[in-house]
Amino acid sequence: MKNILIISGHTDMDDSVANKTIMSILEEKLPECRTVYLDRLYTHKPIDVATEQQNLIWADTIVLQFPVFWFSMPSLMHRWMEEVFLHGFSHGSAGDKLKGKTMVLSYTTGAPADCMNWDDFFHFLRGACQFTGMSYGGTVHTGSVSYNLRQDPQQLAEITQRAAAHAEKLIALLQA
Numbered sequence: 001m002k003n004i005l006i007i008s009g010h011t012d013m014d015d016s017v018a019n020k021t022i023m024s025i026l027e028e029k030l031p032e033c034r035t036v037y038l039d040r041l042y043t044h045k046p047i048d049v050a051t052e053q054q055n056l057i058w059a060d061t062i063v064l065q066f067p068v069f070w071f072s073m074p075s076l077m078h079r080w081m082e083e084v085f086l087h088g089f090s091h092g093s094a095g096d097k098l099k100g101k102t103m104v105l106s107y108t109t110g111a112p113a114d115c116m117n118w119d120d121f122f123h124f125l126r127g128a129c130q131f132t133g134m135s136y137g138g139t140v141h142t143g144s145v146s147y148n149l150r151q152d153p154q155q156l157a158e159i160t161q162r163a164a165a166h167a168e169k170l171i172a173l174l175q176a
Helices: 018-029 038-042 049-058 075-084 118-132 147-151 153-175
Strands: 004-008 034-037 061-067 102-108 135-142
Touching: 004 018, 004 038, 004 049, 018 034, 018 061, 018 102, 018 153, 034 038, 034 049, 038 075, 049 075, 061 153, 102 118, 102 153, 118 135, 135 153, 147 153
Parallel strands: 004 034, 004 061, 061 102, 102 135
Antiparallel strands: none
16 A cells, blocks of 8 residues: 555544544554644644655655634644645755645535535645645545534434544545
8 A cells, every 4th residue: 555644634633523533543444554643743833844744755645634614724734734835845946745646635524515515615725736746636525523513412423423434435535
């Protein structure tokens, strides 16, 4: 299997159900993948750009795993991209370190999946792929996993089931 790097962009994984479930299943079923939890490393600290760039160089496939916050990726993940995808590394005349790699988007929303075309919000990430020479490897999206629903035990169980199904879809995409 190719080298898979999974970047978890949730800002507080300890307070997550869906993203925590997804990451747990990915780590269990893809033990050879490398995971980076941005909230554990960088919430209140500077991003270690050199380490993160080495992770990206190692990877063949880069998965961005995150919840949608106000129609975008969490600010911590955005900050990670801004600080790590630097001119001369990811783009520019000498910036070819991401060329030929594949980026996969994997995200969750509290709103129902069918309430809008969520992929339209992430056109900038497809543009980032093109700009850096990466291939866009597709998207796995699961809706209706709002933290507001987890107070009810039945809804909590449904969120967990949807998250587990999400992880299985992502694994199938990565292994295809």
